[in-house]
Amino acid sequence: MKLLKNMKIKTKLILAFVIVAFISGIVGLIGITRINKTNKDYTELYENYGVAIGDIGNVSISYQRLKINLDNLILYKNSSERNEYIDKINSYDNKIKENLILFEKSIQTEEAREEFDNLKKSLDKYNIIKDKIINLVNSKKEDEALVLMSQTTTKSLSDEINNSIDKLFELKINGGNNKVKEYSSEVNLSVGRIVILVVIAMIVAIILGITICRAICKAIGNLTEVTNEISNGNLDVKIVNDSKDEIGILSEAMKKMGYRLNQVLEQISFASEQVTVGSRQMADSTVALSRGATEQASAVEELTASIDAISTKIKMNAENTKRVNDIADNTKTNAIKRNSEMKLMLEAMNEINISSKNISKIIKVIDEIAFQTNILALNAAVEAARAGKYGKGFNVVAEEVRDLAQRSARAAKETTEIIEDSIVKIVDGSKIANQTAEALDNIVKDIEEVANIIGHISEASEEQSTGILQISQGVIQISEVVQSNSATAEESAASSEELAGQAEVLKEQVNMFNLKKNVNLNFYEEFNYKKASSINKQNNLKQDSKIKELKNTPIQELVPANRTNVNVGRIILSDDEFGKY
Secondary structure, eight states: OHHHHHSOHHHHHHHHHHHHHHHHHHHHHHHHHHHHHHHHHHHHHIIIIIHHHHHHHHHHHHHHHHHHHHHHHHHOOOHHHHHHHHHHHHHHHHHHHHHHHHHHHTOOSHHHHHHHHHHHHHHHHHHHHHHHHHHHHHTTOHHHHHHHHHSHHHHHHHHHHHHHHHHHHHHHHHHHHHHHHHHHHHHHHHHHHHHHHHHHHHHHHHHHHHHHHHHHHHHHHHHHHHHHHHHTTBOOOOOOOOOOSHHHHHHHHHHHHHHHHHHHHHHHHHHHHHHHHHHHHHHHHHHHHHHHHHHHHHHHHHHHHHHHHHHHHHHHHHHHHHHHHHHHHHHHHHHHHHHHHHHHHHHHHHHHHHHHHHHHHHHHHHHHHHHHHHHHHHHHHHHHHHHGGGGHHHHHHHHHHHHHHHHHHHHHHHHHHHHHHHHHHHHHHHHHHHHHHHHHHHHHHHHHHHHHHHHHHHHHHHHHHHHHHHHHHHHHHHHHHHHHHHHHHHHHHHHHHHHHHHHHHHHHHHHTSBOOOOOOOHHHHHHHHHHHHHHHHTTTSOHHHHHHHHHHSOHHHHSOGGGTTOOOOOOOOOHHHHHHO
8 A cells, every 4th residue: 555655646556457457458368368258169070060961951952852853863864864864863962972071070089980971871771772772674574673663671771861961961050059069158158257257357457547536636626625725825834645656746846846935935035125225215316317307407407499590591501502503503503515516516617618618619610611601602603603594593502501601600700709809807806706605614613613612512511510410409309218218216205105115015915824933134235245344445447337237146146055045135225326217
């Protein structure tokens, strides 16, 4: 029982199920063995008695039919019919032999063997008579065959065969019935054994279940009572359980948990008192901090307004400079465009001058052609005059040609004068255009220089505007931070008041528990004194390094090795420290 008590619950349950499964396996194995045995017995019963009865029945049927066909063989005279009966007789004789061979395999007793041997002897004797009758019929001696068939010996032999068959039938039927009774007794005996084993398995399972259930339920009941006491606030409870199973481990864990919880609640009670005092001090300091932050916020707002006014003026300067820069860029673009057009005009005038010179050359050629044409016309007139009346028509043509030559000469001369006058004017215009182009080039250079200067001014204005904007944003951020600090200080003050109230509530809640008075609290006062002294000696350190140091200091380093289960309950700060915070 002690061994079972110290077992794990898992082991207990597995052991119980293994025992039940083992007994069930034995029951199942016996049942399977019995079923196989019964199946084998009834198979033998069927083969040795059921099939054997069929075999001896076939022997009886074949024998009776053989006798009938033997009688018909004697009575019918037709040779074809006789041959048919002979074939049937031989066929039935073969069937008798085959069934006898099959039946002989199923013989189980000496009595059946003896009766079977008698049947074979009688059949052998009858086969001799049968063969004689067939020979007599084949020899046309039907009367002798009939006499032989009717003899008392033949009839008595037939009766012996029938009696032997009946006897074998009876032996097989009785033997089968005896075997059925024997097998039924064995089956009933096996069923009884299986029922007994099943009952034993049920009893063992019930005993194991009750034993394990009692062991588990009793321990759980004890733990339930303890947890109810703890839930009602009573931590001064005792847990008694000396078992080694999971419930024993759970009991030990709950015992430790109760002790730890008792310690923690005592520490929380002490810490809540310290938090109440510290939160009151923090509330006073945060109120003062809130006032200073409010004054800083007012000053920052005034500075922000001034910076906004400066920023507005700089933006206007930048916009005007940008506008002037745009106008200068447009003027520069137009001047460059007009200068380009003037250069194109100069090139066109040069081309006109060159074309005019070419035209003058062409006109000189035309004048020379007109002169030559006039000379030819004069020669033609002279030749026409020599020809007399035959040259009158040619003379008229010569006159017209000369007249056209003179007109061409005059037109060429006039055109030459006009072109020479145009060339003079084009030259004068080219000089003026060149002067104008030089002036435009100078204007473009001046405009470019002015545009560059204005661009530098615009860039400087934009940089000033960006700088003022960044300053304004920085001041706004400072204002937001100051306002946030002010709000945070107010919230901290409210949180401190709330924290003090919650500490009082926490203390009231802890007082609801019935605690063991076994924790020495002098450690807290000793620790707080040392901590306050250390802070007062380090007033020259920066505030950020102090906060970082306090955050990064593990609690294990603050608590002595022999007091690791005690939490720090108070943070001691001087008035100077509160002012810095």
